[in-house]
Amino acid sequence: xxxxxxxxxxxxxxxxxxxxxxxxxxxxxxxxxxxxxxxxxxxxxxxxxxxxxxxxxxxxxxxxxxxxxxxxxxxxxxxxxxxxxxxxxxxxxxxxxxxxxxxxxxxxxxxxxxxxxxxxxxxxxxxxxxxxxxxxxxxxxxxxxxxxxxxxxxxxxxxxxxxxxxxxxxxxxxxxxxxxxxxxxxxxxxxxxxxxxxxxxxxxx
Amino acid sequence: xxxxxxxxxxxxxxxxxxxxxxxxxxxxxxxxxxxxxxxxxxxxxxxxxxxxxxxxxxxxxxxxxxxxxxxxxxx
Numbered sequence: 001x002x003x004x005x006x007x008x009x010x011x012x013x014x015x016x017x018x019x020x021x022x023x024x025x026x027x028x029x030x031x032x033x034x035x036x037x038x039x040x041x042x043x044x045x046x047x048x049x050x051x052x053x054x055x056x057x058x059x060x061x062x063x064x065x066x067x068x069x070x071x072x073x074x075x076x077x078x079x080x081x082x083x084x085x086x087x088x089x090x091x092x093x094x095x096x097x098x099x100x101x102x103x104x105x106x107x108x109x110x111x112x113x114x115x116x117x118x119x120x121x122x123x124x125x126x127x128x129x130x131x132x133x134x135x136x137x138x139x140x141x142x143x144x145x146x147x148x149x150x151x152x153x154x155x156x157x158x159x160x161x162x163x164x165x166x167x168x169x170x171x172x173x174x175x176x177x178x179x180x181x182x183x184x185x186x187x188x189x190x191x192x193x194x195x196x197x198x199x200x201x202x203x204x205x
Numbered sequence: 206x207x208x209x210x211x212x213x214x215x216x217x218x219x220x221x222x223x224x225x226x227x228x229x230x231x232x233x234x235x236x237x238x239x240x241x242x243x244x245x246x247x248x249x250x251x252x253x254x255x256x257x258x259x260x261x262x263x264x265x266x267x268x269x270x271x272x273x274x275x276x277x278x279x280x
Contacts, residue, residue, distance in 0.1 A: 075219040078226035079257045146217045155223065 053082040054201040057192060061090030061116070062125040063134050063149055069205040070094075070152040076201065077159040084195040085156070086187070088166035091205075092173060094119050094153060095165055095180045108174025115173065119149045157183065164191055206237060213242040214271065221247055222254050225276070229260065232278045237263065240274045247272050 054076040058069045077083045096118040116122045124133040164185040196202045213221040251274045255262045261277040
């Protein structure tokens, strides 16, 4: 203490400026680092955030259960949601346009023989009464001006609902791609889970 | 303000909202859609639809089972 340092005004200004720059740069680096970390977090969050999407697994193959599945799917599409439907085992009947026997193994032919020809020929889950139930329900639904199941399926396609047939259950049931509707997708459990993980709603029907 | 009419009388769930969704897509912002329906679930459904789709239900009336909803396209 006590030393007298003479410094010109311009030198003082330069020194102060230098100090200010140092401080500001250090702070700026901190801010930039936290911004980068926030950007990373936001990116991860938006990747994991559910989209406006509904995903349905259609396992059953009766008129009433399929009708419920398609009503929800069509409703969700009409509420602006992206909709994916995964058809497995008995649910594959909803996508069936015809039935073939040629080129199939005996077991596959037997399954083909026992399965309904398509959504127009499905049984009801209760009160089937050897095929009388579906006829009665079709009559009741027509009387009340309720859409038929084949119409609902056509509407779902028209609304751009993604329909995926499960290849594994197609293999078990001996169902070929030629027997199913055109313009559908094919996939496995990961295809379903990929969509379900991004969905707000996921249902098993 | 211009308005478009949509007749959903006699239609059942989910058809009224399918038709509303289609009709609203065609409308410009500020235009109203007047929907008439007889479906018993129409009031609950149209209210849920409007909330989900960020639109505005400007009026709802029910005269002997014939319900009329006026929806304004705001987004």
